[in-house]
Amino acid sequence: MDADVVIAGAGPTGLMLACELRLAGVDVAVVERRADRTGEARAGGMHSRTLEVLDQRGVLDRFLALGELQSVGHFSGIWLDFDESESRHPLPLMITQSTIERLLEEWAGELGVRVRRSAEVTGLHQDESGVTVELGGDEPATLRARWLVGCDGGRSTVRKLAGIDFPGTPATxxxxxxxxxxxxxxxxxxxxxxxxxxxxxxxxxxxxxxxxxxxxxxxxxxxxxxxxxxxxxxxxxxxxxxxxxxxxxxxxxxxGDAARQAARYRVGRALLAGDAAHIHFPAGGQGLNVGVQDAVNLGWKLASVVLGRAPERLLDTYHDERHPVAERVLHNTRAQSALTRPGPQTDALRDVFGSLIVFDDVNRHLCAMLTALDIRYPIDGDHALVGRRVPDADLKTSGGVGRIHELLRDARPVLLDLRGDAELAEAVRDWSDRVDLVEARSEDEHWPVPPGSEVAAPAALLIRPDGHVAWGADLDARPDIPALRQALTTWFGPPRRP
Ligand SMILES: Cc1cc2nc3c(=O)[nH]c(=O)nc-3n(C[C@H](O)[C@H](O)[C@H](O)COP(=O)(O)OP(=O)(O)OC[C@H]3O[C@@H](n4cnc5c(N)ncnc54)[C@H](O)[C@@H]3O)c2cc1C
Known part of the structure; x- marks a missing residue:
C-alpha cells in the first residue's frame, strides 16, 4: 500500500480531513491537481461551529490572528445579530479562503501529511482490499490505498468515477x-x-x-x-x-444558485466530502464550513476502521449524520436565493421577512442554523445533549481549571465524569486504549444549548472526537451503565475483554 487513505483535493475539506486522520495515526496522502495553492479568495469567512472545531484541535489562534471577527451576519442580505451567549466563539471570522488553506496546509505539514501537487485523479478501481487510484498530470502514476476520499470540489472526478448521482436543481x-x-x-x-x-x-x-x-x-x-x-x-x-x-x-x-447533493456519500471504499458531496448558492457563507465539518465527522470514523478498531458499518453513520446537514443547507440557500430575486413581490417578501427577523427567537433560530451550532445527529440515547455538540463549559480538574473543548486536542474520545463515579471508571476500563477518562467538576448549574436553550449540567458525558455527545447521565439519576457500554461499542468498537 502507498497509503492507508488517499485524499483527492487539497482544498479546505481535504486538508482538514488529512489532519484529522494524521492525529489518529493514519498514513495519509493528499493528491492535488493544481501545481500551487489557488490564491483564490473565494470564501470570506468561518462560522462559530468551524471556529469551535479548530479550537478543539488547538489551532484556532492561528486563524484568529489573521482574520477579523464580525458582530453581524445575514440571511439573504437581511441582517442578523449573533447571540454571544451561544458559544465561546459566537461571531463569524472574516478570513479569506486562500489564508484558510495556507494555515491548514501548514498544520498538515507539521502533522506529517504528504501533499503531492500536479497530481490529478483520473481513474479508480476498487476491490475487496483497497482502491487503485490512477493519477494524471506531470508524472502519471498509480497509487494503491485502502480508502479514497474525494474532496475534489463540485465537479468531483471521484464522484463520477464512483458512479454516484448528483441530483438537484440547476442555476437560475x-x-x-x-x-x-x-x-x-x-x-x-x-x-x-x-x-x-x-x-x-x-x-x-x-x-x-x-x-x-x-x-x-x-x-x-x-x-x-x-x-x-x-x-x-x-x-x-x-x-x-x-x-x-x-x-x-x-x-x-x-x-450561481445551482443546488445539488450526492445521493450517497460512500460507495465501497470511495467516500465524498465537502463540495464534492454538495454544492449550493454561497449565501450566508456556509459551504467551506460544511466541508470542514464533514471532514471532522468522517476523520475519526475512517481512522477507527483503518486501524481495525471499529467495523466498516461505522462509516455508514457518516452519510446518515452528514447528508441531512447538507440537505438543510441546500434548503436554506434555495430560500435565500429566492429572496434575492428582483421584483415587487420579492421586495414585499423581504419586508415581511425583515420584520420577522427582529424577533429574538427568529434571529436566534437562523443564526444557529447558519453557524451549525444547533446540529443534532440521530444518535440513540435519552440525555438532552446526545447527538449535539458538547457545550464548551468551564471545568475544574485535579490539574487546575480548563474547559471541555480543550479535552479534544488529540481527537480521542473522552468519558467526562463530573461526579466522581467509580462505576464509570470500571465501565470504560475495557476501552482504556481508545477512550480517555477525565474526572472534573463543572461550576455552572446550566449549560447553553443553541438556539436559546439550556440544560442542567450533567453527571457524565461520552464525547466523540468530533465533539458530539454519544451518551449522557444526569445528576439526579444513576448512570445507565449498559447504555454506556453499548455506546462505547457502537462508536469505538468492541471491548478488549468481552
Ligand atoms: C464566490 C464564492 C464565495 C464563497 N463564499 C463562501 C463563504 O463565505 N463561506 C463559506 O463557507 N463558503 C463559501 N464559498 C464556498 C467555498 O468556497 C467552498 O464550499 C469550499 O471551497 C469547498 O471546499 P472543498 O475543499 O470541499 O472544495 P474545493 O475548495 O473546491 O477544493 C477541491 C480541490 O480539489 C482539487 N481537485 C479537483 N479535481 C481533482 C482531481 N481530479 N484530482 C486531484 N485534485 C482535484 C481542486 O484543484 C481543489 O484544490 C464560496 C464559494 C464561492 C464560489
Whole structure:
C-alpha cells in the first residue's frame, strides 16, 4: 500500500480531513491537481461551529490572528445579530479562503501529511482490499490505498468515477465576484442594493481592497465561460450607474444558485466530502464550513476502521449524520436565493421577512442554523445533549481549571465524569486504549444549548472526537451503565475483554 487513505483535493475539506486522520495515526496522502495553492479568495469567512472545531484541535489562534471577527451576519442580505451567549466563539471570522488553506496546509505539514501537487485523479478501481487510484498530470502514476476520499470540489472526478448521482436543481441566475480597487467609492460599503434587474454589494475586505458582487437574473452563464474584469465592470456600471474607478483585479469569478447533493456519500471504499458531496448558492457563507465539518465527522470514523478498531458499518453513520446537514443547507440557500430575486413581490417578501427577523427567537433560530451550532445527529440515547455538540463549559480538574473543548486536542474520545463515579471508571476500563477518562467538576448549574436553550449540567458525558455527545447521565439519576457500554461499542468498537 502507498497509503492507508488517499485524499483527492487539497482544498479546505481535504486538508482538514488529512489532519484529522494524521492525529489518529493514519498514513495519509493528499493528491492535488493544481501545481500551487489557488490564491483564490473565494470564501470570506468561518462560522462559530468551524471556529469551535479548530479550537478543539488547538489551532484556532492561528486563524484568529489573521482574520477579523464580525458582530453581524445575514440571511439573504437581511441582517442578523449573533447571540454571544451561544458559544465561546459566537461571531463569524472574516478570513479569506486562500489564508484558510495556507494555515491548514501548514498544520498538515507539521502533522506529517504528504501533499503531492500536479497530481490529478483520473481513474479508480476498487476491490475487496483497497482502491487503485490512477493519477494524471506531470508524472502519471498509480497509487494503491485502502480508502479514497474525494474532496475534489463540485465537479468531483471521484464522484463520477464512483458512479454516484448528483441530483438537484440547476442555476437560475448568475453572479460575478471580484476583489478590486475602487478609488472613486465614497461610501464605506454598499450592502445588497436592489435594482429592478439585479442587485450589487461592495464590501471592504482589506485596506484599499473591495469585494464586488453583482447578480443578474436575465441569463444563466455557461459553467465553463471565463469570468472577466470587463464583465464585472459592465455589470457594476449597469446596476450602480458607475464603476467607481474599478481597477487592479486580484481575482474574478462567477457563481450561481445551482443546488445539488450526492445521493450517497460512500460507495465501497470511495467516500465524498465537502463540495464534492454538495454544492449550493454561497449565501450566508456556509459551504467551506460544511466541508470542514464533514471532514471532522468522517476523520475519526475512517481512522477507527483503518486501524481495525471499529467495523466498516461505522462509516455508514457518516452519510446518515452528514447528508441531512447538507440537505438543510441546500434548503436554506434555495430560500435565500429566492429572496434575492428582483421584483415587487420579492421586495414585499423581504419586508415581511425583515420584520420577522427582529424577533429574538427568529434571529436566534437562523443564526444557529447558519453557524451549525444547533446540529443534532440521530444518535440513540435519552440525555438532552446526545447527538449535539458538547457545550464548551468551564471545568475544574485535579490539574487546575480548563474547559471541555480543550479535552479534544488529540481527537480521542473522552468519558467526562463530573461526579466522581467509580462505576464509570470500571465501565470504560475495557476501552482504556481508545477512550480517555477525565474526572472534573463543572461550576455552572446550566449549560447553553443553541438556539436559546439550556440544560442542567450533567453527571457524565461520552464525547466523540468530533465533539458530539454519544451518551449522557444526569445528576439526579444513576448512570445507565449498559447504555454506556453499548455506546462505547457502537462508536469505538468492541471491548478488549468481552
Ligand atoms: C464566490 C464564492 C464565495 C464563497 N463564499 C463562501 C463563504 O463565505 N463561506 C463559506 O463557507 N463558503 C463559501 N464559498 C464556498 C467555498 O468556497 C467552498 O464550499 C469550499 O471551497 C469547498 O471546499 P472543498 O475543499 O470541499 O472544495 P474545493 O475548495 O473546491 O477544493 C477541491 C480541490 O480539489 C482539487 N481537485 C479537483 N479535481 C481533482 C482531481 N481530479 N484530482 C486531484 N485534485 C482535484 C481542486 O484543484 C481543489 O484544490 C464560496 C464559494 C464561492 C464560489
Amino acid at each position: 441566475m448568475t453572479a460575478l465576484i471580484g476583489d478590486v480597487e475602487l478609488p472613486d467609492l465614497d461610501e464605506e460599503y454598499i450592502w445588497a442594493r436592489r435594482r429592478p434587474d439585479g442587485e450589487f454589494s461592495v464590501i471592504g475586505f482589506e485596506p484599499g481592497w473591495y469585494r464586488v458582487i453583482t447578480s443578474a437574473y436575465d441569463r444563466v452563464a455557461d459553467r465553463d465561460e471565463p469570468a472577466t474584469f470587463e464583465q464585472l465592470r459592465d455589470s457594476l456600471t449597469r446596476l450602480a450607474g458607475t464603476d467607481y474607478g474599478m481597477r487592479n483585479p486580484r481575482w474574478i469569478s462567477r457563481f
